[in-house]
Amino acid sequence: MDISALPARERILLTAHDLFYADGIRATGIDRVIAASGVTKVTFYRHFPSKDDLVRAFLDHRHARWMAWFVDALGRRGAHERAGDAGALLLLADAMAEWFADPAFRGCAFINAVAEVGGSVEGAAERAREHKREMVEVIAGLLPAALPARMALAQAAALGVDGAIVKAQMGGAALAREAVDDLRRLLEALAATLHR
Secondary structure, three states: OOOOOOOHHHHHHHHHHHHHHHHOOOOOOHHHHHHHHOOOHHHHHHHOOOHHHHHHHHHHHHHHHHHHHHHHHHHHOOHHHHOOOHHHHHHHHHHHHHHHHOOOOOOOHHHHHHHHHOOOOOOHHHHHHHHHHHHHHHHHOOOOOOOOOHHHHHHHHHHHHHHHHHHHHOOOHHHHHHHHHHHHHHHHHHHHHHHO
């Protein structure tokens, strides 16, 4: 996507998104973002007075982008039709397999951000918690609405998803496939509890 025609703030944000996600927040300096986005320092600081402001904007942008993809990926696999069906949880493994196969995959931006700057960038950890809370809500939507332990089951499935993401991030296609297989087994076990 050619971002050169976009307004400066969007160019900066999209550039920072790609660099922060690919190389890490700490490893990506402001001067690199400025050069890659084709703006002046004055323009950069007019939109983002500090790197922390840019990090928070990156996390907000990444949240919206990833959640839209997540909901779409589940929808393309029949989540709306299968919602409430015990097997609907297994759609999570298929969605993760798709994401892990993306050459740009570098793990969860929120897990990475908390590990890198969670305590030093005000609002980063809160944004990560909110992201994970919304992910759990989407997962809960796959489960029967009247299920008494619906949120607990969704949280367990989300923990499995996060574990698979971390394992896949460790590198290599074989490890990513193993992470998906492990996640699928966990989800099958969770889905089996719905029939008890």
